[in-house]
Amino acid sequence: MNRSVVLYSVVFLCALSAFSVVLMPAGALRNLVVPRDASEPALQRMRVSGLWWKGRADTVWQDQQLSLGWEMDWRGFRPGLLLSSAAGLVEVNGWIGVKAGNVNMEGVSAVLPVGAISKFLPLGHADGVISVSDFAITLADKAILNISGAVSYSGGSADFGFGDSVVVPPIVGLFSMSEDAPQLDIQSSEEVKLARIFMEKDMVVLQVLRAFPQLLGMSDIDGGAGDEVYRVSQPLDLSALAD
Numbered sequence: 001m002n003r004s005v006v007l008y009s010v011v012f013l014c015a016l017s018a019f020s021v022v023l024m025p026a027g028a029l030r031n032l033v034v035p036r037d038a039s040e041p042a043l044q045r046m047r048v049s050g051l052w053w054k055g056r057a058d059t060v061w062q063d064q065q066l067s068l069g070w071e072m073d074w075r076g077f078r079p080g081l082l083l084s085s086a087a088g089l090v091e092v093n094g095w096i097g098v099k100a101g102n103v104n105m106e107g108v109s110a111v112l113p114v115g116a117i118s119k120f121l122p123l124g125h126a127d128g129v130i131s132v133s134d135f136a137i138t139l140a141d142k143a144i145l146n147i148s149g150a151v152s153y154s155g156g157s158a159d160f161g162f163g164d165s166v167v168v169p170p171i172v173g174l175f176s177m178s179e180d181a182p183q184l185d186i187q188s189s190e191e192v193k194l195a196r197i198f199m200e201k202d203m204v205v206l207q208v209l210r211a212f213p214q215l216l217g218m219s220d221i222d223g224g225a226g227d228e229v230y231r232v233s234q235p236l237d238l239s240a241l242a243d
Contacts, residue, residue, distance in 0.1 A: 064088045078104065089113045094135070101140055108135035108149070114156065128156025128168070135175065147175045147182040166216045188215055192225065203233040 046059040053072040060066065069084040073095060080097025094108030110132040115125070135149030151173040159165040171194060173186045183198035194212040198205055211225035223229075 061087075075106075080104070089116055102145065103139040104137075106136045109133050110135075114153075126156060126158040126168075129154040144182045146177060148177075149175045151175070151184075169215060186212075199236070200233065202235055204236045205231065205233045207231050 046057055048055060048057050050056050054070070056067065056069045058065070058067045064087050066087045067085065071082045073080055073082045075095070075097060078097045078099040080095050082093075082095050084093045085091070090110075090112055092108070092110040095104075095106045097104050097106075110130075112130040112132075114128045114130055130151060130153050132151050133149060135151075137147045138145040153168070153171045155168055155170040157165045158168050170189045171186055172189065173184045175182065175184055177183070178198065181199035183196060185193065186195040186197070187193050188211070192211050192215070193209055194215060195206065195208045198207070207228055208230040209225065210223050210227045210229045213229065214225060
């Protein structure tokens, strides 16, 4: 057989294989993600469109339209996905990738109407909007290696399940690392420190300063604004992230 014919045949087969992979529809991977015997109606109704490297999945869960979009995106030598999701008024966007065993999330933004999520919380009801901007986190070996970004609350009324509802002014939370551990500093729009969430060994600690109840109009709380008035801790288990 002519060597040119063999060469052209090999090139054609390689090109065909490459195009078949690149142009593989996302729907072809649906059965790998969703079991055939899935009992959850939202999974049964899921519609997948686009390509495996750039596609979209849509379904309905508890009368809410859910959507997830993805696109493969390399950042330097790090492969990852640009993700965008929406569920009613809730929107989340960001990039997630893996390198050298580390899971990285970057450029995460989110809009969370408090009324839509407060029904899942054990205390009372609240309104307003929580916004997340420029959030980034690196996870590895059951630990948080780095975290940054901001979360803000627009302000609104809150009912903590006891007594009358209170009006909460806008507040801001800043993520950072302190002594190789993550923390979230919560402050008022005037940059007065209100509370702090931080790590202490394997515990997550919430520390509330007197400035917070004073901000809520509880004038009978006397003392310095920086004094601690409440503290609670709870174990944090990140072992699932290593599976």
